[in-house]
Amino acid sequence: MAKGLFTQGMCVLLRSPVGMAELQDKLSSFDMIGVQESAMDGASPETLVMSFRPEVGGHLLVTPSTERWPDQMGDPDTSPDVFVAWSLGQFGPLAFPGCLERAAEQSWGWEDGEDVPQQHTSHIRLLISYVLGADESESEEDDSDDVVLIPDDYDPIAELRFLTKAVSALLELPQAICYFNPGGEVLRDQNGLRQGLNYAWNYELPPLDMWxxxxxxxxxxxxxxxxxxxxxxxxxxxxxxxxxxxxxxxxxxxxxxxxxxxxxxxxxxxxxxxxxxxxxxxxxxxxxxxxxxxxxxxxxxxxxxxxxxxxxxxxxxxxxxxxxxxxxxxxxxxxxxxxxxx
Structure with a gap:
């Protein structure tokens, strides 16, 4: 899927589900706007909405799920809800069926990456959007008839850094197994991600091998x-x-x-x-x-x-x-x- 409703996506794989209070505690350094409820997804009934570049309507959406990562991205006949969610980019705009399986098979940067992630029972999805997550008051104030999916001064590196910061905070959860980037097919445990980010910072490089x-x-x-x-x-x-x-x-x-x-x-x-x-x-x-x-x-x-x-x-x-x-x-x-x- 191309970028559209969502422009970036990352994931944290979990040993067991987490509650919204735990998520809010780990993300306390972020500016929370509110909580969105979903009547369509019983495994992911609520989403935390965090502020990201409010001047252009940006938001970070953090959605915990009580189910495993849907690596096959659904089927239009047998699991249409998951398939539609994938087609809309709700698992990350660049996620493609089999991304977790391929990431595990090609986990050269994390020795346990082939086996340990398979132990997950639930996950947290993190997405950036410029059109979703706004509250009703924001929507009423917007007099424009045109929906801008991506702002003119769009900065993908800034998005990735912001998402990585949120992922790093969530990896401190006791239920967290590892970081998973569906679009980049990367797996790292908390220590590996920290080392990779520190290496990039020390050498003034973007953490490309973490993305x-x-x-x-x-x-x-x-x-x-x-x-x-x-x-x-x-x-x-x-x-x-x-x-x-x-x-x-x-x-x-x-x-x-x-x-x-x-x-x-x-x-x-x-x-x-x-x-x-x-x-x-x-x-x-x-x-x-x-x-x-x-x-x-x-x-x-x-x-x-x-x-x-x-x-x-x-x-x-x-x-x-x-x-x-x-x-x-x-x-x-x-x-x-x-x-x-x-």
Missing amino acids: TNVRLFRVDESWALMDTVGMGQLDMPDMEAVYDTDRYEPAEVERFLRNASLYLMSTDEEFEDGDVADGPGDLSWNAIECEESLSDPPRETIRWFPDDGSDPPEALMRRTGDDEDDPYDEEPEDLDDEAFEL
């Missing part, structure tokens, strides 16, 4: 696909790299993709077909613009491949999702977690 993930898929005996997921939160394309595993180390490719993402965050320039960058192996890597990624979730990407005379499999060079079969093995390659540390 986005890097994943690795084995394509065949010789070729691999590595990609980032979650740059859409920043309104930027994700990166993909296809390479011969006998020639390049995963840690070097991961560093290359992270640096390419950080470059986009620091400039107004964009990568285009034919662009070249210095990459792993002290070689030039070529970029192509792709309408659809090689792996879920579907999204536009910049795909990189080394200018080393190698011939990537044809399936790895496709730019659209027209092919019937995925070109990679669904199971991620088994790698040392340290290969993916920044």
Whole structure:
């Protein structure tokens, strides 16, 4: 789902449900506006509404649920309520079916991330919205006929920082297991998130690895696909790299993709077909613009491949999702977690 009614979303997975009083206590440093009630969702009957950029009608919505995270995002026939909620972005505007499963399979930054999150029984959703959460008095004062989904001075990094601050507070709940970012497919326990944020602060960097993930898929005996997921939160394309595993180390490719993402965050320039960058192996890597990624979730990407005379499999060079079969093995390659540390 694209950004619209909601512009960002994060989640905290829980061992057991939490009450509204507990939530308000942990979020006492935030400016609470009120509580919204829902007659449609018995598992999430109430939502805390917190102030975020009130000058443009922004709100942070914090919704506890007594149910597990709905990783398949419902079905129009068998679970239409969940499906409609997903289609409206209520699980995060960039959440895509299977995001928690993929995050667990590719949890290189948290050793226990593959198993521990599966113990959750309930969760808390955090969303940013500029059109939802306003109280009746705010709505009556608004004389405009046009609904502005995203303000002109929209700042996704400010949103992510604000959400991360709220998540950090909620991880202090005794019921909290971990932080989960559906759009970036990232899992971290409280200690891991704190360390990641401190590292970024010390080096004056955005905590990109706390918001986005890097994943690795084995394509065949010789070729691999590595990609980032979650740059859409920043309104930027994700990166993909296809390479011969006998020639390049995963840690070097991961560093290359992270640096390419950080470059986009620091400039107004964009990568285009034919662009070249210095990459792993002290070689030039070529970029192509792709309408659809090689792996879920579907999204536009910049795909990189080394200018080393190698011939990537044809399936790895496709730019659209027209092919019937995925070109990679669904199971991620088994790698040392340290290969993916920044």
